[in-house]
Amino acid sequence: MKATTIYDVAKEAGVSIATVSNAINGKGKLSNKKRDEIFKVMERLQYKPSVIASALMGKKTYTIGLLIPDVSNPFFSEIARSVEDLAHSEGYSVIVCSTDNKDDRVEKYIRLLEQKSVDGILIGTGVENADILRQLTEKSLSIVMIAREAVSLKVHSVLTDNFKGGALAAEHLLSKGHRRIAVLSENFKVTSSFERVRGFRFALFEAGIALDEADIISCDSSIRDGKRAAAALIRRENSPSAIFCCNDLLAIGALQAAKETGVRVPEQLSIIGFDDTILSTVTNPALTTIAQPMDQMVKLAFDLLIRSLENTDEIKQRIVMQPELIVRESTGKLNV
Amino acid sequence: MKATTIYDVAKEAGVSIATVSNAINGKGKLSNKKRDEIFKVMERLQYKPSVIASALMGKKTYTIGLLIPDVSNPFFSEIARSVEDLAHSEGYSVIVCSTDNKDDRVEKYIRLLEQKSVDGILIGTGVENADILRQLTEKSLSIVMIAREAVSLKVHSVLTDNFKGGALAAEHLLSKGHRRIAVLSENFKVTSSFERVRGFRFALFEAGIALDEADIISCDSSIRDGKRAAAALIRRENSPSAIFCCNDLLAIGALQAAKETGVRVPEQLSIIGFDDTILSTVTNPALTTIAQPMDQMVKLAFDLLIRSLENTDEIKQRIVMQPELIVRESTGKLNV
């Protein structure tokens, strides 16, 4: 059964397609009588305008792309949900793309999104090769970065002050008396992690404590990897009394390593995460972590994106939000 | 900067647009020489065919919709990721729609997806009003249900034997010596939960134990609600020694309630969940749960969907997978 088109409506209502189009889009002048009549017919015929056809005329597709490392990672699935809600409330759909932080996937997905003429792209994944994005901006496809940034690129971005977040974590640990501290970081190509560690180390430095390179372990962003790395740390001769993990997944891995080796958290080992995902509320002990105000960030990013659809050559903003320490149970006073 | 069109390519290659089109789609006959030349030009001009335009000609949009209750719920975000991977490997994009299990949202999203001419819809959310879906099938839009079913509707569906899963949970608890058992269920309008409870109760019945209506608590599907309900259960005079929760979220709520009231799991209270999400590996004690073979299910469902795009009037399948008991730490022998 073919779908009803604007022609069917026009014929049925005894008017031209232009009039129907005007009625739909509230353009031009037309008598109330005709308008009502047309709407009635549309209703009766269950007419739904084809987005495809109107997009071909250069109108919007009302579809945006969302690039994130992995939807199944709670941090990003929570972002996806917020984006989706905002988008739907404005009539947009969102195509979710999990990139696994791989540039070739990023490139492939972006190409796909381009072909589908999405109106804009929200990027919440690291992109090493800025050229991929540069091409986009040159094609004047709207993009805004969320929880990431692309220095050297003229795009909107809204992110957390990761340096500050790292410092917050360090201060908390310091205040609990910890001195031997290690960190589990994502690969440093992930700039947000880099900043977090930098802030962490800075705060330590301010307190007169040097963070040794050997105490910074680079991991993939997975529970398994966090567990492996933390286990190694625990086995060390002079093992740390606290571990700062660059995200909740790694922190959970550390929690598991502690459990397996019989190390009590927080009595013997304090663990602090980053992101404040649902996971951090679910562990036992619940995870102390650094929260990013994600809902606000998504709102800001989305609004920026939508606005830049209309107004393409606006000054690019870089909005930095403040992180917050959420103290739960996985950190405690150092037992001397 | 306007995007390159097929006209640009044709002009540059000195051929007609039809020839370019043929070259792209491997249709018709054309000399290798011309073909190579055309591809070279496409490369040089960075030509990317517009999916929009070809969709308007009745071709596929290479976009599918995924309806689930909530992407931020790990069970569904894991599904979303699998769907996405399969889809992308076949050149499809997926539009994610979180319905919160509300029929009006389902309806709104479906309408949106229709307007965008998606090729098919994967439905992993309950739909109370089957009419919404019936309309779709009548319009010959391909849909397949995953982890849900729509009895009375001629659609493909792949799901787990929820009855069996419930029975598995009961048998496990029974084998540990539990007799006073309660259940936390989602609203019974969610048929999967209904089946789970039915299976659970059946297995109990077989063992000569009657499950009292008062021992079945109906909840929303959230940690908070699980906690609330479990806390009430724990406070009861003759409180149960084991709780079967219809999903991991509820089970985690129960775990939290136990922790707060100082009830030790599993020594004093056994808790079993359903779904085997990442959450169940993260809690402490780790959650015993019933797993659905989601990866296989998604694969099956996706293949069914893709196949039914070509072959619309095929016999509708109903594939039922077997659930599996995953024993972790939250269930144990009853202390008599």
Place this chain on the structure above:
DNA sequence: ATGAAAGCGCTAACAA
């Protein structure tokens, strides 16, 4: 083997 031209469903100038 290649091209001309019609048409997919819609919007927007322009006529009437």
Place this chain on the structure above:
DNA sequence: TTGTTAGCGCTTTCAT
């Protein structure tokens, strides 16, 4: 106020 018509970028006959 309403209708006619020319595209948007592509696929697909049907000629050549």
